[in-house]
Amino acid sequence: MKQYSLIDDIGTQHTFDKVPQRIISLVPSQTELLVDLGLEAKLVGITKFCIHPKDLRIKKQIVGGTKKVDYDKIRALAPDIIICNKEENTLEIVENLREICHVWVTDIISVEDNFNMISDFGNLFDCVAEAENWNRKLALAFSNFKSFIATKPVKKVAYFIWKNPYMVAGSGNFIDELLQLNHFENAFANQPRYPEIELEKLNPDGDLNYVFLSSEPYPFKEKDALKMANYTNSAKCIFVDGEMFSWHGSRLLKAFDYFKELQQKL
Structure with a gap:
């Protein structure tokens, strides 16, 4: 060769x-x-x-x-x-x-x-x-999912990836890309990468629809959702599969099916 x-x-x-x-x-x-x-x-x-x-x-x-x-x-x-x-x-x-x-x-x-x-x-x-x-x-x-999601309303979300300190997905990463694809407005898109946040400042305007707690890299549990509920101002805490939102490669094929199921549950 x-x-x-x-x-x-x-x-x-x-x-x-x-x-x-x-x-x-x-x-x-x-x-x-x-x-x-x-x-x-x-x-x-x-x-x-x-x-x-x-x-x-x-x-x-x-x-x-x-x-x-x-x-x-x-x-x-x-x-x-x-x-x-x-x-x-x-x-x-x-x-x-x-x-x-x-x-x-x-x-x-x-x-x-x-x-x-x-x-x-x-x-x-x-x-x-x-x-x-x-x-x-x-x-x-990808094409099929874009057709599926086309008529879904945009919802505002915060996507948590870590605890101690609390960290969320900001902009300029694959998670943010997939949030946008799902018609989720990232509440922290005005900050780059993975900013640290204080729970007290999670939802100051009360306009969050959902708080996503990822399964990885930090495995959030029910106790975390209960604590988070004190700061969400009516936004609902949802556990999501971190692999589907952050793994690129062939995993994306399974992610599109997962996203459809998620949308139907919300």
């Missing part, structure tokens, strides 16, 4: 003499995507948070989490490429890993970014047909 070059989402050019055969993924949602693209056999290392498919952590070497990794374990696996994400992994991790092998970094904010990532993986790992098939399925589901 001839030498080929590709550019990742942060502008780094990678030149390969052959298709990478030994892959480490440090992003749970992208691990799932790699498996769905038929690349499970090439995965040699994953994180402890790579929970889909369910049995993958039994089969593959765990090399740490998304914010802290075991560099010795990674070196011992002799990877050809390590898959990272700008939001999930730290710049320090990425720079250190570059001393070992190629580090491909994704940056997924929009649904269009998601389509592009899948196409990139198709070219990167010589599985173009599989990538195109996934993008066709996602494009159809």
Whole structure:
């Protein structure tokens, strides 16, 4: 095979003499995507948070989490490429890993970014047909969902991702993109990324419709909803599946069905 070059989402050019055969993924949602693209056999290392498919952590070497990794374990696996994400992994991790092998970094904010990532993986790992098939399925589901949601009224929501301190989804991230797609006006869209907030300032104008408590990265419980109710000013607390709102990749196909169910419950 001839030498080929590709550019990742942060502008780094990678030149390969052959298709990478030994892959480490440090992003749970992208691990799932790699498996769905038929690349499970090439995965040699994953994180402890790579929970889909369910049995993958039994089969593959765990090399740490998304914010802290075991560099010795990674070196011992002799990877050809390590898959990272700008939001999930730290710049320090990425720079250190570059001393070992190629580090491909994704940056997924929009649904269009998601389509592009899948196409990139198709070219990167010589599985173009599989990538195109996934993008066709996602494009159809995306179109169907946009038709479904078109007549739904816009509701104002606050989407919580963390406790101690309380943090919510702001703008410029995949969660905000999917909230907008669902006709949810993000109450904190005027702040970037994931701002910390005080519960006392959660709903000062009393115009919130819902407070979404995500299942991840912080697993909110019923006691959290009860406490939150003291500050919501009639906004209803709803538990939502964090994977559906924050995992990109092939998970988005299941997310569209989940969003329809959620809309019908509200």
